[in-house]
Structures are given as C-alpha cells and as structure tokens.
Amino acid sequence: MDSEAASKAVLISNSEAWQDLKNHVTEINNTHLRDLLSDEERLKSFIIEHDGVVVDFSRQRATKETLTKLFSLAKEAKLKEKIDKLFAGDHINATENRSVLHVALRAPRDVVITSEGKNVVPDVWNVLDKIKVFSNKIREGSLVGATGKPLTDVVAIGIGGSFLGPLFVHTALKTEPKASELAKGRKLHFLANVDPIDVVRALDGLKQETTLVVVVSKTFTTAETMLNARTLRTWITAALGQGAVSKHMVAVSTNLKLVKDFGINPENAFTFWDWVGGRYSVCSAVGVLPLSIQYGFDTVNRFLQGAWSVDEHFRTTPFDKNLPVLLGLLSVWNVTFLGFPARAILPYCQALEKLAPHIQQVSMESNGKGVSIEGVQLPYETGEIDFGEPGTNGQHSFYQLIHQGRVIPCDFIGVIESQQPIYLKGEVVSNHDELMSNFFAQADALAYGKTSDELRAEGVPEKLIPHKARYVGFLVKFSIVF
C-alpha cells in the first residue's frame, strides 16, 4: 500500500458500516415520515429519558434498522473507547497534546479523575471553595469597594467560550423564581464585543464605586477581552485612583502570570486548567464565579450537579438509551448521509433564548472540519450549521422557509413547568399551556406531513397553520426537554 492509499484506509468512509448506511439512504428516502409514525412500537422505543430530560426522536427519518447501522458505525469509530479515554484523561486533544477534562469541573469531591497521573478533582474543588467564600462575602457586603460601598453590579468581560456559556445560564436563571429572589439588588452585565458601543451599553447606569469587573480569559491574551479590560481599568482608576484596581477587578484565567502583570491581585485570581477547552468552560470559574456572585454558589452548584448527572449517563449508559450518543449519531445521519447541512434549535421557552448561540460555538467550533484527525481530506460533509430562536418568535421569522420546502432538521425543545406561568383567561399564548400547544402544533405540522386543510379539519387554530404549507417530506428532530 502506498502512503496515499494507507492514509485513505484510515477514513471511516471506507468501512463496511459506512457503506451499509449509504445503501440505506435510498430506502429511507422512499419512506414517508407519516408511515414511520404509524408504527406504535417504534414510537415507544424512540422516546428515552434521563434525569427529567426526555428526548423524543420518533420524528427523525430513521428506523430501528437505521439506529442499528449507526451503532455499527459508532463501533467502527471506536466511540466507546473514545468516551473512556476522555474520562481517563488521555490526550484526546491530539493537536495540543492535552487531556479534555471539562467533565472534572462538575465531578463530586470523592470522584477521582486524573490528568498526567494526578487527580485533578481536589484542584477543582479548591477553586470552587474559594469562589463560594468570595461570592458569599460580596453578596453579604463584607467585601466592599474602595469607598466602602457594597459591590452590587458585576461586569464580566470575555468573548467566545468565556462569554456565551455564562450568558446562556444567566439568561436561563434570570426569571426563575428562586434564583431571581437570590439575585435581588444585584445585576450581572456582560461585555464581549471590541466595538465601543458594547462598552457604553455594559456600563450604562453603573457607578465605579459599586461595580466589580471580572476579566474572563483562558489565555489572558485575547485582543478584544484585553482591550475591554484596559478600558474598564481606566474607567475605574479615573474615578477611584490606581489603588482601586485590587478592590474592583478580579480575573478568571489559566494564565496567572499575565493576570498579575495586568495589575490584578493574585489573591483575586480564580484559575482553571489547560485541559478545559474554552468553549466547554462554563462549569469552571469562567461561569461559576460571576453566576455565584449573582445567584449564590448553591444555585450554581445545582447546575454543576445536573451536568455531572448527564456526564455519568453519557459514560455508562448503553448507546441505545444514551441521550448524547443518540443525538450525536442522528446528527451524523442527517448531515453526512441524508445531506441536510443545517439544524434549527427551537426552545419554546424565552429563558432558553441564548441556548442557540451557546450551542453554535460548542458545536461549530468543534465539528465541521474538512480533514480527518490524521489530516486526510474528507470526501464527505461534517458538522451542522446551527441556528435558532425561541418559539414562538421564530415562527414569525424563518419558519416559512422550513415549512415551504427546505428540509431543516429541527430540535423542538419544550418545558413542562414554566418559570412564569401567567394565566390570563381567553388570551392566546398568554400562558404556558397555550405556548406548549403552539409548540406541539408546529412540531407535528412539520412531522406528520399534513396539508393545511387536514390540519384545519383537525381543529388546529388558523394562526398556527403555516401559509401555503407543503409538508411532504419534512423532517423534524423532535427533542422535548421536560
């Protein structure tokens, strides 16, 4: 075998499992989703649950046979071995020769996870304990600003993974009754863009005396973040003098030397590690520090526990019941085999407004490469183009394109219990039940392949019926989060 042939041989597209899936595409293309949905047994087995999260993937263009073939592909890709390697701290980040251990950020204290032969969980908890003490002091008002006033506003400066994850969680918690009670009297602001407009907006109404700036940067070299950090340092020192930096600026970074050089007191630096990828860093001090100051450490710790529950599920559950694995394999099926390049993320919940931007980075900064890990050009497409808006806003924007002919796999995300169930009798979409029925009507309109008239005959309200509907052949990836 010459070297070109040898390098091609490593491509998974040369495997039997791959070819088998390719051959299966025609059969699926000739099967209508309506017929798939008439199979009761399939419907039941295509709904799985973990820890209150239910995923219904029955509206996927897939049969049980498709799943079996995808599991063979996963075997060919050595997916189980790769998951084990991730949790074992192996250097699966081959380009940087590093462990990929964001899972350790949410591990309980007694769990052992090693990188370079060292258990990293105690290091994680040292930082979490430090954040708990620090955030309590700020919240109680025992740690104050340069003039002795409580620090009621926090500006978190950061971009990419040092921004989008924390923004998503903050947006999700804002109106949650317990969290909002715990945040009373406090405000969390974000500053990401290098455009000075963002500075003006972030500082609108703020006073230096009562503001704490958190500079969040894994590297502490990102141009946009460092410019914004210098801008806010000047904003503080102009009003309160040089000495105020130690009282009004703290940092989250892996680069403690640069934090110190910048003038931030090393005592006020909250570290994380190079085995945390920036886009997966929300569970490190990147998210935990600003969110704990806003909502209290215990609230954020519950978020960490939820993430760990999914980590354990991902690590130990057989693939046919494993939520992340199934969703990942179905993405491969949609993108690479069925040829649908995009995915719409549609949470029917305003609190999840920033989910799509967060997933955009997590997914699109990781997947969608043109070459294999060995550097061989790929003869197939990878990675999804993610976009999305909360329903119902998206319905009045881009849903028409989806309804009228382009096939876009959609992740419909619903919640059973609303944070804010407002009941106003007789008002459409004024309460949670209305929102959810809207959600189901949209999802099923796409999934069942029904005409507008058929939907009308079934009593679907006129305003929920998409215009000039041509549903035949639509595909819906239907994930409900309860």
Ligand SMILES: O=P(O)(O)OC[C@H]1O[C@](O)(CO)[C@@H](O)[C@@H]1O
């Ligand atoms: O946290 P840092 O080092 O400032 O990086 C910010 C972002 O920039 C990137 O490195 C690349 O744009 C992202 O991966 C990262 O989240």
